[in-house]
Amino acid sequence: MEVGTGKVHRVAGPVVQATGLKSHMYDLVLVGEEGLMSEVIGIAGDKHVIQVYEDTAGVKPGEPVKETGAPLVAQLGPGILTSIYDGIQRPLPKLVEASGNFISRGLFVDGIDHKKKWEFEPVAKKGDKLEPGQTIGTVQEQLLIKHKIMMPPDKRGTVKEIKSGNFTVEETICVLEDGTELPMIQYWPVRRARPSRSKEAPSIPLRTGQRVIDGFFSLAKGGTAAIPGGFGTGKTVMQQTLSKWSDVDIVVYVGCGERGNEMADLLHEFPELVDPRTDRPLMERSIVYANTSNMPVAAREASIYTGITTGEYYRDMGYDVMMTADSTSRWAEAMRELSSRLEEMPGEEGYPAYLGARLADFYERSGRVTTLEGTEGSVSIVGAVSPPGGDFTEPVTQNTLRITKVFWALDSKLTQRRHFPSINWLDSYSLYDLTLEPWFVENVSPDWNKNKRRAMSILQENAELEEIVMLVGSDALPEDQQLTLEVARMIINFWLAQSAFHPVDTFCPYKKQFDLLAAILQFRDHAFEALARGVPTDVILGTPSKDALAKVRLLEDYEPELEKVRAQMESEFKTMS
Amino acid sequence: MTKEYKTINEIKGPLLFVEKTEPVGYNELVEIRTETGEMKRGQVLDTSNEIVVVQVFEGTGGLGKESSVKFTGDVIKMPLSPDIIGRVLSGSGLPRDGGPPIVPDVSKDIAGAAINPAAREKPRAFIQTGISTIDGTNTLVRGQKLPIFSGAGLPHNDVALQIARQAKALGEAESFAVVFCAMGITNEEAQHFMADFERTGALERAVVFLNLADDPAVERLLTPQLGLTTAEYLAFDLDMHVLVIYTDMTNYCEAMRQMGAAREEVPGRRGYPGYMYTTLAIQYERAGIITGKNGSITQFPILTMPGDDITHPIPDLSGYITEGQLIVSRELHRKGIYPPIDIRPSLSRLMNSGIGAGHTREDHRAVSDQLYAYYAEGCDLRGLVAIVGKEALSERDRLVLEFADAFEQKFVNQGRDEDRSIFDTLDIGWNLLQALPETMLTRIDDHLIKKYHPRYRKKE
Numbered sequence A: 001m002e003v004g005t006g007k008v009h010r011v012a013g014p015v016v017q018a019t020g021l022k023s024h025m026y027d028l029v030l031v032g033e034e035g036l037m038s039e040v041i042g043i044a045g046d047k048h049v050i051q052v053y054e055d056t057a058g059v060k061p062g063e064p065v066k067e068t069g070a071p072l073v074a075q076l077g078p079g080i081l082t083s084i085y086d087g088i089q090r091p092l093p094k095l096v097e098a099s100g101n102f103i104s105r106g107l108f109v110d111g112i113d114h115k116k117k118w119e120f121e122p123v124a125k126k127g128d129k130l131e132p133g134q135t136i137g138t139v140q141e142q143l144l145i146k147h148k149i150m151m152p153p154d155k156r157g158t159v160k161e162i163k164s165g166n167f168t169v170e171e172t173i174c175v176l177e178d179g180t181e182l183p184m185i186q187y188w189p190v191r192r193a194r195p196s197r198s199k200e201a202p203s204i205p206l207r208t209g210q211r212v213i214d215g216f217f218s219l220a221k222g223g224t225a226a227i228p229g230g231f232g233t234g235k236t237v238m239q240q241t242l243s244k245w246s247d248v249d250i251v252v253y254v255g256c257g258e259r260g261n262e263m264a265d266l267l268h269e270f271p272e273l274v275d276p277r278t279d280r281p282l283m284e285r286s287i288v289y290a291n292t293s294n295m296p297v298a299a300r301e302a303s304i305y306t307g308i309t310t311g312e313y314y315r316d317m318g319y320d321v322m323m324t325a326d327s328t329s330r331w332a333e334a335m336r337e338l339s340s341r342l343e344e345m346p347g348e349e350g351y352p353a354y355l356g357a358r359l360a361d362f363y364e365r366s367g368r369v370t371t372l373e374g375t376e377g378s379v380s381i382v383g384a385v386s387p388p389g390g391d392f393t394e395p396v397t398q399n400t401l402r403i404t405k406v407f408w409a410l411d412s413k414l415t416q417r418r419h420f421p422s423i424n425w426l427d428s429y430s431l432y433d434l435t436l437e438p439w440f441v442e443n444v445s446p447d448w449n450k451n452k453r454r455a456m457s458i459l460q461e462n463a464e465l466e467e468i469v470m471l472v473g474s475d476a477l478p479e480d481q482q483l484t485l486e487v488a489r490m491i492i493n494f495w496l497a498q499s500a501f502h503p504v505d506t507f508c509p510y511k512k513q514f515d516l517l518a519a520i521l522q523f524r525d526h527a528f529e530a531l532a533r534g535v536p537t538d539v540i541l542g543t544p545s546k547d548a549l550a551k552v553r554l555l556e557d558y559e560p561e562l563e564k565v566r567a568q569m570e571s572e573f574k575t576m577s
Numbered sequence B: 001m002t003k004e005y006k007t008i009n010e011i012k013g014p015l016l017f018v019e020k021t022e023p024v025g026y027n028e029l030v031e032i033r034t035e036t037g038e039m040k041r042g043q044v045l046d047t048s049n050e051i052v053v054v055q056v057f058e059g060t061g062g063l064g065k066e067s068s069v070k071f072t073g074d075v076i077k078m079p080l081s082p083d084i085i086g087r088v089l090s091g092s093g094l095p096r097d098g099g100p101p102i103v104p105d106v107s108k109d110i111a112g113a114a115i116n117p118a119a120r121e122k123p124r125a126f127i128q129t130g131i132s133t134i135d136g137t138n139t140l141v142r143g144q145k146l147p148i149f150s151g152a153g154l155p156h157n158d159v160a161l162q163i164a165r166q167a168k169a170l171g172e173a174e175s176f177a178v179v180f181c182a183m184g185i186t187n188e189e190a191q192h193f194m195a196d197f198e199r200t201g202a203l204e205r206a207v208v209f210l211n212l213a214d215d216p217a218v219e220r221l222l223t224p225q226l227g228l229t230t231a232e233y234l235a236f237d238l239d240m241h242v243l244v245i246y247t248d249m250t251n252y253c254e255a256m257r258q259m260g261a262a263r264e265e266v267p268g269r270r271g272y273p274g275y276m277y278t279t280l281a282i283q284y285e286r287a288g289i290i291t292g293k294n295g296s297i298t299q300f301p302i303l304t305m306p307g308d309d310i311t312h313p314i315p316d317l318s319g320y321i322t323e324g325q326l327i328v329s330r331e332l333h334r335k336g337i338y339p340p341i342d343i344r345p346s347l348s349r350l351m352n353s354g355i356g357a358g359h360t361r362e363d364h365r366a367v368s369d370q371l372y373a374y375y376a377e378g379c380d381l382r383g384l385v386a387i388v389g390k391e392a393l394s395e396r397d398r399l400v401l402e403f404a405d406a407f408e409q410k411f412v413n414q415g416r417d418e419d420r421s422i423f424d425t426l427d428i429g430w431n432l433l434q435a436l437p438e439t440m441l442t443r444i445d446d447h448l449i450k451k452y453h454p455r456y457r458k459k460e
Ligand SMILES: Nc1ncnc2c1ncn2[C@@H]1O[C@H](COP(=O)(O)OP(=O)(O)OP(=O)(O)O)[C@@H](O)[C@H]1O
Pocket: A229, A230, A231, A232, A233, A234, A235, A236, A237, A238, A258, A386, A420, A421, A422, A498, A499, A500, A501, B319, B320, B321, B347, B348, B349, B350
């Protein structure tokens, strides 16, 4: 396409108006003498409205605006893993090389290295008919992660020539009969979902190693979860913990309008931490987008799309991908800011009327799919929401809850009590509950669901009793209810509470989750039986084995200790009178 | 291009609308001269071929259609040299101490570019403030931004001053350089700060920016930018560890709201601009440490919560950006406890990286968690006691209740000049926990109990 040049007409913050352009909506343009990366977001009369991904200080009317003839694309190919990008897929370490410790403007850096040679191993043969998405060959991108080089989703053809050996991502590795030369790299417009053959029901749990999640409100592979909470309630810690221990192949972590120090923390930790499933550094399976709160808002708006696009790309290779977005509220605010600069009609609380639609489009890009090639892959999305004043009735939370299937409600009352994760066990839910239960019964224990229900109903009863206690004190309650309060306290403190910073307890395997809860329920049954025998409550509550149970979860090799405690419990209750 | 224009078409609040100009750059510095020759400065907020919108920092009083406007072709810069240390400047960076103008070694764009996240060093150096509620339970580290959320009439300034006086890295003699930015505080408050700086000699390692209550509100929008640009110079050019204290962020945000209204923008929550989060973040995110640099910037913003309401947009958005918050409580203040920091809603998010073996002591995390748990529970029980009386409590609950009272008296409460070491702080914590049966210490690993619990330590 022919590309032309226009002129800046007006500059107000990140929004620029220009005249003399022929670009289409969402095309990239380069604004000003410095060529600032920008995107067309509106066309009105003879003027194009443009959002600029970089700071616009100093840009003047009359400066040139260069067209590129293409929308914002992600560069897809080997070399994405372990990268740290800004919101428009510029590798941040490369920006440090180019401009030092502070990010300067007008820099263009490729999303993946165009010079590095990768060893390409062909899979397709001469004469093969290749359909969209079909594997042409592979590259060993990381020690344990094979990168499939696939036909672009909009191309098909017969192989005329296929190569083998070391190539850069731009060199041709395959030629089709029609003369098309295919390199390893693909460019994909970030605002468009990558196609798949069909969506499948999410019926496999995504193991997070977090008891309150796996045990009570589990997420499915390909599913969506929202984690709303006021400031300091644990959204970031939870997303980082999930990124560390979840049983997915690839993690896309999008830091969208949040803190620089948090990103530094993650960037220092991930290369050092080891994925327990593979014994390899976590960084090898990770892609990080860090568009912090002080970086340009337009790039923040784009970061969610670049993030999900890279996620979909690995899904297409047949991997299970998890994307976490921290925080979708900052993304929504970026939309709001840009919308108000466009002088659009504001909807609720100043957000644009299309807020709900944009959120839905984003979460819809999740899913467990049969890929174009016929393998299975998934993208799960966990989105943090930061409601003003911690009030869940605000538009971003409400619009998100309409779409996502899992709701982990963070509760600042629990935070204040330093109960972590501060996920409220009464308000939260998972709509995958019923679909996933058979999996747990088959793979962990036939009693999984029964125990979960029992624990939940004890907590429900506890909540009702606590209201009474607030009025009359716990001593006024009948003895059986006092026991229930204590059992609930055990479930809360010994099981639901789980420190992300404890070297062992940060991750809890399914079996351990089950065993710990079973032991607490065993205590409950003994306690009620003893009460029925006439044993006074304070004797029951004074059981030493009860306190011993508190610390089993902190042990890596917990089984011998748990056996011991359970045996102790049996004998204590037997002799109790 | 230094042409002067007399084409002011409209003046509205702090804004000037100038027409028929040459192309003017966004955010450019503008110099304005009144008919009487008085100089004012402004900044371009919106520029087009037809009209240029300028916000005037010193207020538009005295300006008229005959005033002349000069676009400097450059953004606003802060003149910097080592001589700036010890100076007192106005909220827009001009000398306020009768001294000479700063002769710059360098001039830096006050907007400040974003630190590349990949160039950031993880903050992990423990700062001992000598205040137990901070060091023990909400530990501060170098490179952190930790605001004080307070209310009108509470002693937040004393707390800030005590921190400025006592803050030091363990085992290092060198103290912090202080950049102090006052925004819209009263003359009396400013005096209080200045007197303390002079008394303790802190002024010799401080740079002070003063925008007082009767100075123009728009000028306040510049003050933190100037202060932080200065801090970046001290930290990253001169290798100093810098503590930036700014007060009162609430006044800064009010000025932002005023500007937004003048520009007839669509307001966000409670009339504050929708971009307030981003604007605040751009200031707060200028804290940190850069790989390969020796200096650091630690920020202590102070803000008074309108109506003591933590959900008000100013504390709320701040809390979403900063790495925790210290809450000054009216209730504790009324009880006569100083510093009246309520640890329950307070939080330091970078605490974990700065505590434990090699930083403070291996039992730090566990002791802190345990103190928190029972203090919070004890406070809840107070509500119950008010209804049913102490007698209705179980033995365990009675212990917890007493623990909470003792905690406030012995751990929270301390002298205005009392500089406790972290080890003293932790030991006070252990002494309080000693009042509870050992089986109740569920958050502390057994080996730590064996090592640090006073009962076992005495036996040694
Ligand atoms: N699972 C956890 N285990 C232990 N501590 C936790 C856990 N979750 C949160 N915390 C504590 O709470 C603090 C705040 O958590 P976090 O930074 O995740 O909050 P947030 O919800 O992301 O807040 P914001 O919206 O302001 O970013 C952490 O610094 C940590 O001290």
